[in-house]
Amino acid sequence: GAGVSQSPSNKVTEKGKDVELRCDPISGHTALYWYRQSLGQGLEFLIYFQGNSAPDKSGLPSDRFSAERTGGSVSTLTIQRTQQEDSAVYLCASSISPDRGDAFFGQGTRLTVV
Amino acid sequence: DAKTTQPNSMESNEEEPVHLPCNHSTISGTDYIHWYRQLPSQGPEYVIHGLTSNVNNRMASLAIAEDRKSSTLILHRATLRDAAVYYCILSSGNTPLVFGKGTRLSVIA
Numbered sequence: 001g002a003g004v005s006q007s008p009s010n011k012v013t014e015k016g017k018d019v020e021l022r023c024d025p026i027s028g029h030t031a032l033y034w035y036r037q038s039l040g041q042g043l044e045f046l047i048y049f050q051g052n053s054a055p056d057k058s059g060l061p062s063d064r065f066s067a068e069r070t071g072g073s074v075s076t077l078t079i080q081r082t083q084q085e086d087s088a089v090y091l092c093a094s095s096i097s098p099d100r101g102d103a104f105f106g107q108g109t110r111l112t113v114v
Numbered sequence: 115d116a117k118t119t120q121p122n123s124m125e126s127n128e129e130e131p132v133h134l135p136c137n138h139s140t141i142s143g144t145d146y147i148h149w150y151r152q153l154p155s156q157g158p159e160y161v162i163h164g165l166t167s168n169v170n171n172r173m174a175s176l177a178i179a180e181d182r183k184s185s186t187l188i189l190h191r192a193t194l195r196d197a198a199v200y201y202c203i204l205s206s207g208n209t210p211l212v213f214g215k216g217t218r219l220s221v222i223a
Binding site: 033035042043045048056091093102103104105106107108 | 150152156157158159160163201209210211212213214215216
């Protein structure tokens with residue numbers, strides 16, 4: 001595709017339910033990043049993939065959060081037993097390699113936990 | 115553990131140049147200096163990055179101090195569409211981009 005694609009664009013879920021957020025990076029980009037942004041706040045780093053491996057998971061806020069990447073392409077961020085504080089915009093970005101400055105961001109998934 | 119320091123906000127008049135400063139006194143030899151911006155209700159957008167030499171592209175210029183402990187993003191002619199939060203980020207090798215609070219730029223018509 002032409003850019004980073006995220007789905008769904010909006011998700012409303014009930015507290016306690018699990019959700020899966022999907023990211024389709026730009027073809028050929030080996031590095032993939034997940035961030036979240038709460039209303040009016042800055043970007044919070046969650047996890048970074050190089051290929052299918054995740055050398056840096058330090059930003060995942062709790063063990064309810066997990067992410068995987070298959071085939072060096074699509075990534076899924078899963079949040080189990082969602083809580084209201086998980087409500088945020090979840091952003092995905094990809095770059096050709098980790099040391100390339102130009103990472104491209106998707107439009108994000110707006111998650112609302114009610 | 116902020117690696118960069120930026121003013122919280124700045125204001126500019128339309129069609130004037132804007133100089134957005136960033137201090138990074140603990141920069142290492144392998145750290146690149148990246149700038150991204152985030153327009154309202156959008157994901158971040160890459161602006162420019164550099165290592166030691168000044169850099170120019172269609173969006174902006176990046177001036178890097180000789181000791182690399184500071185840098186300045188230069189928008190040569192601000193427009194209303196440049197109103198955004200501008201982030202200065204250090205990154206090297208396999209480290210992810212970690213965003214701080216950035217500088218909120220307001221452009222006045």
